Each structure stands twice: as structure tokens, then as C-alpha cells.
Amino acid sequence: MDNPLVSIITPSFQQASFIQETIQSVLSQDYPALEHIVVDGGSTDGTVAILQKYEFYGNKFRWVSEKDRGQSHALNKGLAMARGEIIGWLNSDDTYEPHAVSRAVQALQSNPNWGVVYGDGNYIDAHSAFLRSYPVRPFGLERLYRACIICQPAAFIRREVFEKVGPFDESLQFCMDYDMWMRICKHYEFGYMDVVLANSRIHAGSKSITKYVDIGLPEVFRASIKNFGSVSNMWLLEWISFHLHLEPALIVQSLKQMNAIDDISESSLYQLLADDPVAIIDWLEEHRKTAPKWT
Incomplete structure (x- = not known):
């Protein structure tokens, strides 16, 4: 060839x-x-x-x-x-x-x-x-x-x-x-x-270190929603894990602003973050059945 x-x-x-x-x-x-x-x-x-x-x-x-x-x-x-x-x-x-x-x-x-x-x-x-x-x-x-x-x-x-x-x-x-x-x-x-x-x-000095949380993950959310119609549970968990130091209400508000949780109950997520954030993995898998869809 x-x-x-x-x-x-x-x-x-x-x-x-x-x-x-x-x-x-x-x-x-x-x-x-x-x-x-x-x-x-x-x-x-x-x-x-x-x-x-x-x-x-x-x-x-x-x-x-x-x-x-x-x-x-x-x-x-x-x-x-x-x-x-x-x-x-x-x-x-x-x-x-x-x-x-x-x-x-x-x-x-x-x-x-x-x-x-x-x-x-x-x-x-x-x-x-x-x-x-x-x-x-x-x-x-x-x-x-x-x-x-x-x-x-x-x-x-x-x-x-x-x-x-x-x-x-x-x-x-x-x-x-x-x-x-x-x-x-x-x-x-x-x-x-x-x-x-x-x-x-x-x-x-690499972006993977300096920009991952503040710029990288929000961009991942935006790209996922644009191309697949939603954000996977894995990406949601990744973002939440970096923000557990925040008040639950602020976490929910931030995710809502990024259009990442339009398909789940904000009040339920808030309550879980307030009571037992460790359980959020199982909760998301049970209550949020997401899959990629062409957009």
C-alpha cells in the first residue's frame, strides 16, 4: 500500500x-x-x-x-x-x-x-x-x-x-x-x-490540573447536553464530588444553572445531599436512567 x-x-x-x-x-x-x-x-x-x-x-x-x-x-x-x-x-x-x-x-x-x-x-x-x-x-x-x-x-x-x-x-x-x-x-x-x-x-501547569473543575467539567456538561441530550450520572458524580464542601442548596442551584438535572427532582437531590451525600451514587442509578440520544 x-x-x-x-x-x-x-x-x-x-x-x-x-x-x-x-x-x-x-x-x-x-x-x-x-x-x-x-x-x-x-x-x-x-x-x-x-x-x-x-x-x-x-x-x-x-x-x-x-x-x-x-x-x-x-x-x-x-x-x-x-x-x-x-x-x-x-x-x-x-x-x-x-x-x-x-x-x-x-x-x-x-x-x-x-x-x-x-x-x-x-x-x-x-x-x-x-x-x-x-x-x-x-x-x-x-x-x-x-x-x-x-x-x-x-x-x-x-x-x-x-x-x-x-x-x-x-x-x-x-x-x-x-x-x-x-x-x-x-x-x-x-x-x-x-x-x-x-x-x-x-x-x-497542565490544564488537567489547573482548569478541570472550574472550566473542564462545566464544558463537559455543555458538550454532553449539546450532543447527547443529557449528562451521564458519572459526570454528575464527578462534579458533585468536587463540591461537597458547598451547601446542598448551592450545589443544586449550580447544577440547575448548567441544565444538568432537568430530569430529576431538585428537592430530592437537595435532601439527599443534606442527609447522606455518600448515598448519592446508588440514588442516581436508581432514579435517573440516562442514555445518549442524538441531538
């Missing part, structure tokens, strides 16, 4: 501590038809000097550094620059495992009905040491509704998918990947590979 061009897009901002390792993990792949596109948001921390060192790769490595409107906007700029038939998205603090790209391409070529293929992933720390496995699961609509089961850097997407479903939602700062998976699965099959393809880095 021919080797289709693969475009790896890396959105970046102030990641000089990690971006060189990210670039090396791309350019050291054994797949021959590859281009790496870094879309930097105007970093002032030494990132640009690092990017300049790789200009000798010519068209295999291209970059731009200018003010943008955030990560989703940077991804869309990268999509516009990309020439490949297959798209990968690797954040500027994440890394690929060896052979990741060639394995993904082989899987897509062997399964022409797949719009997306993804593999397993690991969490690593600031020093690239293994922390734990990412909670990846084989694809299922119900599984995706309940939680984000796809490790974003371990996913590879056919270009035609973006032509069908459109670009990343630039109103999202955190869960643009989860929103995209939900949009794609309405039209295309997902394939899963039981092999580690990428590493997702957790460090003091």
Missing part, C-alpha cells in the same frame, strides 16, 4: 520546558510520509528559539508563532495548514511512543470503515516518568457518554472526518476533544488498538 501523508498538529503556548521532547517524539517516528505542524500562540518563554532549530527539516516541520484565540483556534489553524490524509493531534507537553504513527496508519488502511483509530495511553510526569495508565476503553456509545474513554494524543483521524463534522468548537477551552469524539461518532466508526501509542503529561 502507498504511504498516505500524516499531519501531526501541535498547538502550543509557553511550553518551552517540554516542546522539544514532543517534537523529537514526532520526528523520530519510523513512518516516512509525515509532517509536523506547530501552531504557537506567541510564546515568550524560549519556545520560538526551539522551533527555529528544526527549520532544516523543510516541509516536514512547519511552524507559526502568533497570538491566537486559544487551543481550539490553534488546532483549526493547524487543520487549515495540514496537507495530510490522516491527522494526529499532539499537545506540546505530550509525546508519541515509537512506531505510533505507522501502527495507526496500518490500522486505518486495514479498516477502511474506521474514521478514527485510537490506542492506549499513559500518564507521565514532568520528568517523563510513568504515573499510571490512561483509562482507555474499547469504543462504545454508552461508554463514551459516561466518560471520555479516548486518550486524545493516542487518536488519529481521517481528514474526511473533519470535512464532514467541521472544525473544533472554538468556544471550548478544555473539552474540545471530547466534544469532537461525540460529534464524530454520529457519522463514523471508531477503531481501538490494544497498544500504547502516546503519553499524556501531567504537571503543575
